[in-house]
Amino acid sequence: MTFEALKPKVTEITANTSISKDEKLMKICELLEANVDYYTWVGFYFANHETKTLHLGxxxxxxxxxxxxxxxxxxxxxxxxxxENFVVPDVQAQDNYIACSFTVKSEIVVPLFVNGENIGQIDIDSNVLDPFTEADERFLEFVTAEIAKLY
Known part of the structure; x- marks a missing residue:
């Protein structure tokens, strides 16, 4: 499915008033992982600015x-x-990479801003070397902007 075809589905999920914020985030993860062939792992991390840590969502x-x-x-x-967005075409080439799985070849992370503050991020791993393009970045910026409306 193209990114353009996925956008209204993301908006539909975020606009759904009958499910919780976490359920919406999970549905977005499921939607992206199921519809973008090279998205192997899709998740959210949220910032705790007091402890300067990210927590898995x-x-x-x-x-x-x-x-x-x-x-x-x-x-x-x-x-x-x-x-800032961070696209890693080859995780093996990154000094400061935390390996989640030996099958992961590349990663893209796009921050989630609410009222100008970075409250978290969407993190996507791929088992494919160098699959992420500027189109992925723009699409994931759209996704995070939609999610920001929930906060």
Missing amino acids: PYVGAPTDHTVIPFGKGICGQVAVSN
């Missing part, structure tokens, strides 16, 4: 031990500090 994919990530550590931790 809803996700789909292989279980992860990385339920709490310090700011600055790994790709997600770096995005918590930089407030």
Whole structure:
């Protein structure tokens, strides 16, 4: 399914008033993982600015031990500090990468802003080398903007 075809489905999920915020996040994870061939693991991390840590939220994919990530550590931790998208074409080439699974080849992380504050991020792993393009970034920015409306 194309990103353009997925956008109204994302909006439909976020607009659904009969389910909780976490259920909406889980449905978005499921939607993306099921409809983008190279999205192997899709999840959310949320920031605790007092402890400078990220905490795992809803996700789909292989279980992860990385339920709490310090700011600055790994790709997600770096995005918590930089407030910028981070696309990693080859995780093997990254010094500050936290391996979740030996099958993961690439990763994209896009921050989630609410009122200008980075409150978390969407994190996507792929078992494909270098699949992410600018189209993925723009689409995931759309997704995070839709999710921001929930806060």
